[in-house]
Amino acid sequence: MTAKEKRKQVIWSIVLIIITLIFMVPLIFMVSMSLRTPDTIGLPQLFISDVTFKNYANVLKQNPDLWKNFMGSVIVTVTSVALVTICASMAVFGFSRKNVHGKVLIYNILLCTLMVPIAGLVVPITQLNSRLGWINNYLGLIFPYAALGIPFAITILQGFMVGIPEELEEAAVIDGCGIIRLFLQIVCPLLKPGIVVIVIWQFLTSWNEFFLAMCTLTKDSVKTLPLIAQQYNGAYFSQPGTLFAALTLITIPMLVFYMIVQKQFVKGLTAGAVKG
Known part of the structure; x- marks a missing residue:
């Protein structure tokens, strides 16, 4: 050098x-x-x-349902991430390799949904949740989060799917590989970098979402963690140290998750840049 x-x-x-x-x-x-x-x-x-550390003790003392709130956030986040990953990877495989009638129109409609802000959908989603009986139910967050995350995930995975040689799949079919086995054992491993990217993105989006959660979850025992911080901002604003302690506790799981998968995340971004 x-x-x-x-x-x-x-x-x-x-x-x-x-x-x-x-x-x-x-x-x-x-x-x-x-x-x-x-x-x-x-x-x-x-x-x-x-x-x-008294502020952290105050958070735990003033929120007896904090563990339930944490587990609620975990359930909503993990389930929505799983739905987005499964549905998006299968959709990309179908769009790229199968002659589905109207797939271009469907793909373009999905892309258009990326331009719709979640704030503009909160009212109709809340009304739909009310009719379905999903108020104060985690299903009222899981399915909207997944539906809003799938278009972005498809867009990301499409770039990775284009880089997979069709000859590789044809060779697997000649060797007797069925469609399900082809998808699980050939396509999914090659899509792994892109899947890691959408898993992290969907995790952060679902974990931090506040507006829809505030309209859907009103009981203290089922609220997700971001709503706990909002409670402190209203009821305990005279204790800013306690508010920041609550925010720190909410942030820790995200930091731990990112530290675990950061290498795979960087690999996914660089691989997507090369393939694009």
Whole structure:
């Protein structure tokens, strides 16, 4: 490596470190505020020496159903992720390899749904949930989340599906591979990078969604975690440390999940860029 290349690498490293720190400041600020006492909550310093975990204790004490709320978020998120992954991968396989009548029209309609904001669908979805008896029921979130996530997932997986040689599938069929086995053992493993991308995206979207959840879940025992933070913003705003502690607890599962799958996520993004 030449001296010029070394200087260029150092400059890029410094730039990336600065960008990382900029994105980390809000997270660090949130954790710092959650560890402060009422006397230090207004100090301008980002880091303080006098820390307390009393705010976290207050969150657990003031929310006896917190574990139920956590499990509710897990159920809604995992189920919607599974539905999106299964339906989108099967749909992409059908669009790409099967001569389905009207598939171009169907695909274009799905793409058009990406331009519709979820805020514009909250009222009709809530009315539909009310007629189906899904108010205060996780089904009222699972199916809308999945329906809104499938078009984006199809768009992502379509780029990966184009890069799979049809000759590979034809060879598998000649060897006696049925359609189900072809999909599960040949297509799905090759779509893995794209599947990882949509799993992470759908996980973050479902876990953080607030507006529809607020309109669908009204009982404290069935509320998802983002609604817990909203409760603190209203009833306990005089305790900002407790509010930030609740936000930190909500964020931890997302950080853990991303840390586990970050390598696969980067591979999926780079593979999609190459295939595109």
